[in-house]
Amino acid sequence: MRVLIAEDDDRLARAVAAGLLRRGMTVDVALDGGSALAQLAATAYDVVVLDRDLPGVPGDDICRHLVATRSPSRILMLTAARSVRDRVEGLGLGADDYLPKPFDFTELVARIQALARRPGAPVRDELGYADLVLDPGRRTATRAGRKLALNPKEFAVLAYLLRADGRPVSAEELLEHVWDSAADPFTTTVKTTVGRLRAKLGDPPVLHTVRDSGYRIGAE
Amino acid sequence: MRVLIAEDDDRLARAVAAGLLRRGMTVDVALDGGSALAQLAATAYDVVVLDRDLPGVPGDDICRHLVATRSPSRILMLTAARSVRDRVEGLGLGADDYLPKPFDFTELVARIQALARRPGAPVRDELGYADLVLDPGRRTATRAGRKLALNPKEFAVLAYLLRADGRPVSAEELLEHVWDSAADPFTTTVKTTVGRLRAKLGDPPVLHTVRDSGYRIGAE
DNA sequence: CGGAAGGTGACAGCCAGGTGACAGCTGGCA
DNA sequence: TGCCAGCTGTCACCTGGCTGTCACCTTCCG
Numbered sequence: 001m002r003v004l005i006a007e008d009d010d011r012l013a014r015a016v017a018a019g020l021l022r023r024g025m026t027v028d029v030a031l032d033g034g035s036a037l038a039q040l041a042a043t044a045y046d047v048v049v050l051d052r053d054l055p056g057v058p059g060d061d062i063c064r065h066l067v068a069t070r071s072p073s074r075i076l077m078l079t080a081a082r083s084v085r086d087r088v089e090g091l092g093l094g095a096d097d098y099l100p101k102p103f104d105f106t107e108l109v110a111r112i113q114a115l116a117r118r119p120g121a122p123v124r125d126e127l128g129y130a131d132l133v134l135d136p137g138r139r140t141a142t143r144a145g146r147k148l149a150l151n152p153k154e155f156a157v158l159a160y161l162l163r164a165d166g167r168p169v170s171a172e173e174l175l176e177h178v179w180d181s182a183a184d185p186f187t188t189t190v191k192t193t194v195g196r197l198r199a200k201l202g203d204p205p206v207l208h209t210v211r212d213s214g215y216r217i218g219a220e
Numbered sequence: 221m222r223v224l225i226a227e228d229d230d231r232l233a234r235a236v237a238a239g240l241l242r243r244g245m246t247v248d249v250a251l252d253g254g255s256a257l258a259q260l261a262a263t264a265y266d267v268v269v270l271d272r273d274l275p276g277v278p279g280d281d282i283c284r285h286l287v288a289t290r291s292p293s294r295i296l297m298l299t300a301a302r303s304v305r306d307r308v309e310g311l312g313l314g315a316d317d318y319l320p321k322p323f324d325f326t327e328l329v330a331r332i333q334a335l336a337r338r339p340g341a342p343v344r345d346e347l348g349y350a351d352l353v354l355d356p357g358r359r360t361a362t363r364a365g366r367k368l369a370l371n372p373k374e375f376a377v378l379a380y381l382l383r384a385d386g387r388p389v390s391a392e393e394l395l396e397h398v399w400d401s402a403a404d405p406f407t408t409t410v411k412t413t414v415g416r417l418r419a420k421l422g423d424p425p426v427l428h429t430v431r432d433s434g435y436r437i438g439a440e
Numbered sequence: 441c442g443g444a445a446g447g448t449g450a451c452a453g454c455c456a457g458g459t460g461a462c463a464g465c466t467g468g469c470a
Numbered sequence: 471t472g473c474c475a476g477c478t479g480t481c482a483c484c485t486g487g488c489t490g491t492c493a494c495c496t497t498c499c500g
Contacts, residue, residue, distance in 0.1 A: 096333070138386055139388050139430050139433050151431070151487085151489080152433075152489095187490070189489070189490050191446065192447090192489080192491085195448065196489095198447095209445095211445070211446080371476085371477055373477080409478070409479050409480080411457065411458070412480085413478080415458060415459065416478095429456090429457070431487085431488075432456080
């Protein structure tokens with residue numbers, strides 16, 4: 001699957017690209033409207049992630065262009081403003097989905113995957129490991145059928161770890177993806193949050209520490 | 221995906237049909253209420269775009285009919301009048317979405333797609349959770365057999381939350397669907413209305429807040 | 441045994457969300 | 471037309487809990 005990220009915030013674009021690459025997608029990045037159009041002309045993308053505030057040619061215009069040319073690409077709009085008006089306008093322009101900044105990176109990745117799956121079978125994505133089940137759509141988490149009262153940050157961390165599917169995830173990676181990308185690199189909040197999450201997950205332990213590489217969901 | 225457009229303005233109907241065909245949908249048009257009913261009886265549509273001011277059988281009646289027969293079709297109501305009351309009534313009748321004329325064509329297309337994509341809890345003529353029962357057709361709400369005196373806005377909000385079936389619904393989403401889409405994005409009316417609704421719903425609480433995500437009907 | 445990585449509990453600031461008072465609007469009615 | 475009542479939005483203020491920091495402890499490993 002081929003994805004174009006049209007986003008002028010270089011760090012953000014690269015972080016998203018990294019996440020998608022890890023999920024096996026092919027990713028290109030365009031830092032301004034002009035190059036986005038050029039890349040769209042040259043290559044057939046499955047999904048286009050489109051910042052509304054794009055320098056050069058604004059995202060709205062690119063969206064209109066894609067719709068007008070009956071491009072088969074699905075469009076996911078990003079916007080800084082969170083107003084209702086923006087949302088309506090975004091969808092009105094023909095975008096397939098819409099995400100206001102700031103967003104949870106894992107959420108973005110999930111939405112891109114949902115878009116990539118052709119419409120039809122409604123997507124009910126559920127994450128889980130053993131008796132632990134997470135439903136991102138409903139914001140619910142259960143263990144052995146028992147509901148877990150997770151705070152938003154704890155929930156986001158757990159979702160990210162589950163999506164990592166057993167791979168150890170470093171504190172830095174969590175900081176970048178679950179927290180604001182401008183987070184203080186010396187913060188200790190990750191270990192605190194993981195600690196609280198662990199306590200709520202209960203026994204037997206499913207969230208393990210891999211020394212020097214990070215945290216991991218899985219067996220022993 | 222199969223869509224029925226029940227709209228007596230011939231030009232408008234054809235323009236919409238053309239746009240939907242271009243997005244790969246199968247489209248039929250009914251120019252009056254009678255033929256709309258006939259086509260609905262003959263064919264299973266995913267989405268019905270329903271003009272309220274339909275000659276023959278009015279759109280409201282068709283909507284009621286679809287809800288009463290537990291049709292799986294999703295209903296998008298169109299209406300010339302733009303009043304809030306209209307909007308609330310439309311949703312109260314059991315429509316899934318509502319669009320006042322004049323509308324932006326691309327917005328209509330986007331909404332139809334959104335409806336089609338929506339995972340399919342079938343439309344019911346009665347909404348409810350636990351001892352709470354809502355009858356959109358008769359605009360009545362009861363809890364544990366006791367009638368609740370809900371204002372129109374409160375009723376519409378509750379109906380929308382019940383249709384979301386446990387999924388958290390953001391204030392933004394409520395604003396867009398229950399209020400006028402041109403609503404002030406910084407308004408605090410949602411939390412006020414939800415507060416009043418909560419007070420009327422009584423104990424035990426069924427309307428919960430999910431921090432950073434919205435409101436949700438359900439257990440704890 | 442010493443240092444670094446990781447865990448834990450206490451604490452405080454802040455902000456999302458809740459609440460009550462009030463006022464404007466609207467629709468019904470005489 | 472003027473009055474009244476109920477619905478709905480705004481505003482100011484409150485509060486509870488989420489989250490980050492910090493100090494200190496434990497564990498691991500060379």
